[in-house]
Amino acid sequence: MTGKVIIDLKQLSFAWPGQAKPALSIDAFRLNAGERLFVYGPSGCGKSTLLSLLAGVVVPQQGVVEIAGQRIEKLSAAKRDHFRADHIGLVFQQFNLLPYLNVLDNVTLACDFSHQRVTNLKQAQVSALDEAKRLLSRLLLPESLWTKSVMNLSIGQQQRVAVARALIGAPDLIIADEPTSALDRESRDQFLQLLMAETEQSGSSLVFVSHDDSLKSHFDRHLHLPTLNQAVSTVEPSAVEGANP
Numbered sequence: 001m002t003g004k005v006i007i008d009l010k011q012l013s014f015a016w017p018g019q020a021k022p023a024l025s026i027d028a029f030r031l032n033a034g035e036r037l038f039v040y041g042p043s044g045c046g047k048s049t050l051l052s053l054l055a056g057v058v059v060p061q062q063g064v065v066e067i068a069g070q071r072i073e074k075l076s077a078a079k080r081d082h083f084r085a086d087h088i089g090l091v092f093q094q095f096n097l098l099p100y101l102n103v104l105d106n107v108t109l110a111c112d113f114s115h116q117r118v119t120n121l122k123q124a125q126v127s128a129l130d131e132a133k134r135l136l137s138r139l140l141l142p143e144s145l146w147t148k149s150v151m152n153l154s155i156g157q158q159q160r161v162a163v164a165r166a167l168i169g170a171p172d173l174i175i176a177d178e179p180t181s182a183l184d185r186e187s188r189d190q191f192l193q194l195l196m197a198e199t200e201q202s203g204s205s206l207v208f209v210s211h212d213d214s215l216k217s218h219f220d221r222h223l224h225l226p227t228l229n230q231a232v233s234t235v236e237p238s239a240v241e242g243a244n245p
């Protein structure tokens, strides 16, 4: 852990277009480099909205969203896209894999859009292709599938490809939205252990959203979002639990 702050939110307020009331209102929140955060709370409490703000898909009407030292709410949409490709690995419920590319090409594609990820791989003295193979092996995706179209894969296998794509080139932050929803309990625990091991190795911070709070034990920090989000009424005493609240 370097002590670097990866997420710094201040006086944040965000309302979806056409909505009078904010969906998210956060006074202050920080996540340090290497920390792994589990975000939970009931449907509608703002989990996906928070991830969209962290990824720079949307920007707040008020306040600061600083990711790895960059105030992304001040960037143009094009610069936010560029920043996201360089610094953030996304694993969303829809994996957004490209059906006309094979598995390896879907993983290395993340490097085609990011000078930063290529630089990180060069520093680690590994090619994008070799790193894609290493990640897919670690994520237990059979080698016989690597040159197949992602359309031939099961949902659980596609999830692994999406995770390898997020991790390649060691971005500062991995954002995962319900990535285990399609897995059975045994595969889910195995998947989480691998995700933890890989983020630890790369030094990436992790923000992981789920309805399923039985997954909490895998994480260093837990965030009950309705408690932090002042746009949602709540009775919980403390929003952030864990090693470094």
Ligand SMILES: Nc1ncnc2c1ncn2[C@@H]1O[C@H](COP(=O)(O)OP(=O)(O)OP(=O)(O)O)[C@@H](O)[C@H]1O
Pocket (backbone or CB within 6 Å): 016, 017, 019, 023, 041, 042, 043, 044, 045, 046, 047, 048, 049, 050, 211
């Ligand atoms: N694209 C959108 N346009 C307008 N309102 C939205 C949009 N997305 C979410 N909302 C609203 O913002 C609030 C927070 O929704 P959000 O999807 O962030 O919650 P969530 O905790 O992720 O829920 P779930 O667990 O069901 O995915 C809700 O009131 C929702 O209706």
